[in-house]
Amino acid sequence: MQYDYIIVGQGLSGTHTAWQLIQKGCHVLVIDKGLPYAASMAAAGIINPVSGRRFALAWKFDEVFQTAKDVYAQMEEFLPHPVFKETDIYSVWPSEQMKEAFLSQLNSGNPYLKPHEGTLYQDIGQPLGAGWIKGAHVNIFALLSVFRNLLIKKKALVQDTLGEADLKVDGKNVQFGDFSAKAIVFCDGAHQCEKFVLPGVVPAKGEAIIVEIPGWEGNNIVKKTNSLVPLGKGRYWYGATLQREFEHDKPTTAAKDELEDQLKSLISLPFKTVDVIAGVRATTVDRRPVVGKDPRFGNVYHCNGLGTKGSSLAPFAALNLVKFMEGEVPSIDPEMDLNRYFN
Ligand SMILES: Cc1cc2nc3c(=O)[nH]c(=O)nc-3n(C[C@H](O)[C@H](O)[C@H](O)COP(=O)(O)OP(=O)(O)OC[C@H]3O[C@@H](n4cnc5c(N)ncnc54)[C@H](O)[C@@H]3O)c2cc1C
Numbered sequence: 001m002q003y004d005y006i007i008v009g010q011g012l013s014g015t016h017t018a019w020q021l022i023q024k025g026c027h028v029l030v031i032d033k034g035l036p037y038a039a040s041m042a043a044a045g046i047i048n049p050v051s052g053r054r055f056a057l058a059w060k061f062d063e064v065f066q067t068a069k070d071v072y073a074q075m076e077e078f079l080p081h082p083v084f085k086e087t088d089i090y091s092v093w094p095s096e097q098m099k100e101a102f103l104s105q106l107n108s109g110n111p112y113l114k115p116h117e118g119t120l121y122q123d124i125g126q127p128l129g130a131g132w133i134k135g136a137h138v139n140i141f142a143l144l145s146v147f148r149n150l151l152i153k154k155k156a157l158v159q160d161t162l163g164e165a166d167l168k169v170d171g172k173n174v175q176f177g178d179f180s181a182k183a184i185v186f187c188d189g190a191h192q193c194e195k196f197v198l199p200g201v202v203p204a205k206g207e208a209i210i211v212e213i214p215g216w217e218g219n220n221i222v223k224k225t226n227s228l229v230p231l232g233k234g235r236y237w238y239g240a241t242l243q244r245e246f247e248h249d250k251p252t253t254a255a256k257d258e259l260e261d262q263l264k265s266l267i268s269l270p271f272k273t274v275d276v277i278a279g280v281r282a283t284t285v286d287r288r289p290v291v292g293k294d295p296r297f298g299n300v301y302h303c304n305g306l307g308t309k310g311s312s313l314a315p316f317a318a319l320n321l322v323k324f325m326e327g328e329v330p331s332i333d334p335e336m337d338l339n340r341y342f343n
Contacts, residue, residue, distance in 0.1 A: 003029045003181040005325075006174055008162045011040035012140065012310040013303045014187035015147050016318035018156075019075060024326050029179055030151055033161040037249035039189055040310065042208060042279030044229045044237045045138035046221060047312045048089060049112040053098055055105045055133075057112070058309060059288055059335075064316045065136075071315035072138065079150070083143040088114070089133040092126045092224040092266070099128045106131065121218055123268045137221065137229070138311040164195045171298030183299040183325065190280040192304070196297075198290050200341035201305050204283045205246040207255035208239025210275040213267065224266050226259065235274070238263050242281075242308070251276035283307040289317040292324065292332040295342050301325060302338055 005021055007014050010032035021028045035041075047068065049061050058064070072084035093099040106113045114132035151157035158179075167184075168175040174184045186196055190203040212234050222228040229237040241255045256276045263271065282304050284290060290305035303321050306313045317336060323329045331337070 001029070001179050003027045003179060004183075005029075006031060006162075006176060006179060006181040006184045007187055008032075008184065008193070009038075009187035009189060010144065010148060010151070010157070011038050011187065011189055012043075012144075012314035013189065013306060013318065014185075015144055016071070016314040017185055017187050017303050017321065018151065019071075019147070020318050020322035021325075023074075024322065026326075029156055029158065029181065031158045031160055031162045031176070032148075034159055035189075035191060037279050039206070039279040039281045039306075040140055040144060042206060042240070042277045043140050043310060044208065044227060044239065045140045045311050046089070046227055046229060047136035047138065047309075048133060048223070049135055050105070050110070050133060051308075054101045055098075055110070055113070057110065058312075060316075061112075061312075064312050067316045067319060068136070068312045071319065075143070075147075079146050081142055081146045083139045083146075084136060085139075086134070086136045087221060089135045089221045089223050089227075090116070090120055090124075090130055091133050092124060092130045092222060093128040094224050096128065102131050120220070121222075123216060124218075124222060124266060125268065133223070135221070136311075140311065162193065164193055167193075169297050169300060174299060183301060185301040185303060185321070185325075187303050189304065189306075190282040192282075196294065196300060196302075198294075198302055198304060198338060198341065200284050200290055200338075201282045202244065202284065204281045204307075205243040205249065205278060206240040206281055206308075207243075207251055207259070207276060207278045208237055208241075209256055209259045209263070209273045210277065211236050211238055211263065211271045211273050213269050213271040216267070216269050216271075222266070225262055228263070228266065236271075249278060249280055251278040281307055281310075289313050289336045290338040290341065291317045291321050291336045292338045295339060304338075305336075
């Protein structure tokens with residue numbers, strides 16, 4: 001079977017890349033091995049415009065957020081399934097320093113912050129006060145499953161591992177078993193295919209707990225050290241840890257204990273942990289994606305390095321990559337071009 005592009009991976013990156021290529025009328029084949037600890041399967045889907053102890057605005061956030069809103073709206077219409085919602089994040093200040101940083105950003109006109117007076121939830125400890133962050137939430141699980149079903153219907157998904165031994169890339173053609181294409185796009189996240197590993201990508205494990213909190217009806221995302229995210233049906237996601245050194249990808253008791261201790265100091269109600277989940281993110285030192293044409297091979301592309309912000313960065317990175325691959329723009333945004341790690 002002949003395709004325009006073979007895409008490796010159907011996490012957030014592969015989903016958005018496939019979506020953009022299909023919009024252009026390209027014939028794509030997605031190969032996904034169903035990695036149990038893929039980052040996208042563990043993520044909460046929060047889009048938070050600010051990060052770190054200083055509430056600094058994320059990289060190119062205005063542009064990234066506008067693209068995300070446009071792309072998710074198009075996807076929702078087509079799928080058709082709700083996956084994206086703008087929502088305010090209740091930011092509980094964990095320290096005097098962070099309270100001051102928030103207020104300083106607010107006073108200097110950061111458009112994504114809003115003040116809050118008083119206590120929103122009696123059961124949330126907020127001795128230093130709280131404010132609002134204007135963010136969004138992506139239902140990643142729904143997005144990936146609905147899109148996967150769509151690919152299956154189009155006979156555009158192979159549930160298999162793309163092994164390097166079975167892949168032939170000669171600069172003009174890509175051959176994987178019976179499938180051939182003019183190019184291949186690696187959207188394989190932290191577990192990259194060995195021969196095509198990108199410099200600059202650093203794996204960072206993350207773990208979260210899924211809890212039930214009887215009597216709690218909070219329907220906002222609450223962020224203190226970590227985030228409490230309503231999942232519906234009385235369940236909440238709480239996380240996540242970030243470990244650059246780890247022995248395996250699976251959930252650990254140490255992370256469960258750490259997260260439970262933190263959650264106890266956030267909420268005064270008893271809760272029960274019903275699951276512990278883990279995933280490995282592909283991060284970069286400069287916290288920007290790594291996207292573009294691999295200089296080592298003629299027809300190999302990557303959309304990777306989405307770090308802790310795949311929900312917002314995947315639509316932005318994939319759109320730029322697809323426009324570049326299809327000759328609509330002459331280059332990848334230099335700040336996320338993977339060539340910065342080859343020079
Ligand atoms: C605990 C946790 C919480 C997070 N929370 C958030 C959040 O709230 N908001 C946010 O924006 N981001 C969050 N993130 C980050 C986000 O999950 C990532 O940025 C994003 O999911 C990365 O997507 P990806 O498609 O690049 O990689 P992945 O999700 O890892 O997907 C890679 C895919 O490639 C497939 N694959 C790999 N190799 C092969 C192969 N050889 N053959 C076939 N298939 C292959 C895998 O099966 C997998 O499906 C979180 C991450 C973690 C771990």
